[in-house]
Amino acid sequence: MTEYTQQDTFYDHFAKDRPTKFGMALVRSASRKVFSFAESQKATSALEIGPGRGAFADICLDSNIEYWAIEPNQKMADDLEKRGANVLRTVVPPIPPIQRNFDLVIMRSVLEHMDTMTAALTLTKQVYQLLNPKGRFVIYSPDYTNWKYHFFLVDFSHNYVTTWRRIEGLFISAGFENIKGTYMSGSLIGTASLLTSSLARCLPFGWLNILLPESKLTKKLYKLQVSFLRGVLMFGEKPADQHLNSTQEN
Numbered sequence: 001m002t003e004y005t006q007q008d009t010f011y012d013h014f015a016k017d018r019p020t021k022f023g024m025a026l027v028r029s030a031s032r033k034v035f036s037f038a039e040s041q042k043a044t045s046a047l048e049i050g051p052g053r054g055a056f057a058d059i060c061l062d063s064n065i066e067y068w069a070i071e072p073n074q075k076m077a078d079d080l081e082k083r084g085a086n087v088l089r090t091v092v093p094p095i096p097p098i099q100r101n102f103d104l105v106i107m108r109s110v111l112e113h114m115d116t117m118t119a120a121l122t123l124t125k126q127v128y129q130l131l132n133p134k135g136r137f138v139i140y141s142p143d144y145t146n147w148k149y150h151f152f153l154v155d156f157s158h159n160y161v162t163t164w165r166r167i168e169g170l171f172i173s174a175g176f177e178n179i180k181g182t183y184m185s186g187s188l189i190g191t192a193s194l195l196t197s198s199l200a201r202c203l204p205f206g207w208l209n210i211l212l213p214e215s216k217l218t219k220k221l222y223k224l225q226v227s228f229l230r231g232v233l234m235f236g237e238k239p240a241d242q243h244l245n246s247t248q249e250n
Helices: 021-037 055-062 074-082 117-130 164-174 191-201 205-211 216-227 242-249
Strands: 045-049 066-070 086-088 102-108 131-142 177-185 230-237
Touching: 021 055, 021 131, 021 177, 021 216, 021 230, 045 055, 045 117, 055 066, 074 086, 102 117, 117 131, 117 164, 131 164, 164 177, 164 230, 177 191, 191 230, 205 216
Parallel strands: 045 066, 045 102, 066 086, 102 131
Antiparallel strands: 131 230, 177 230
């Protein structure tokens, strides 16, 4: 009998789901916005935790940024390696030993999958240790204040509630500074995001998907609705002077 590891099938429901052309275009556009927001063009090395299909990976590789990824799903990890990424296959936390540091660590739609606050803080502190001085940790996660019941309906592994204040508090607790954030809906940010996400929340496709769970049409419409719900896009910087930072904390 064949033995399987968690990485063989973890998140296969996502890996095997074929996205529409519009959906992929939206993801690529959002990835470019995230790349610009974090001023990623200044980075020479980047680590992405949970890269999925690799839209952000492609931008980094095209920009000659040394790119690493932590991806537990076998198929998506294999696809990334074929495109030139360095891939570690595991579920976090903990982050596996990596014998190098990075200018940029990015984690999109991952934090909400943490089991507890302790796991979220542990992961954030481990990222802190992996960053070069002035390196940035970028997080994008759903804003529960907009998502409401969709937060738990859309994904079986959503556990840790994410909002602006909770993510900001996580950064502060892990020792980051110069924290900057914005709201994001689809590939829209700022005021446009607030307006779009307010409208998206009112659409009925979530309830239709509950009533007709086997309908392919309602499933696609619901995926479109969720794509425009609001997320929090935020980064924090690792202090340049670690000794000064330690002295201030003591």
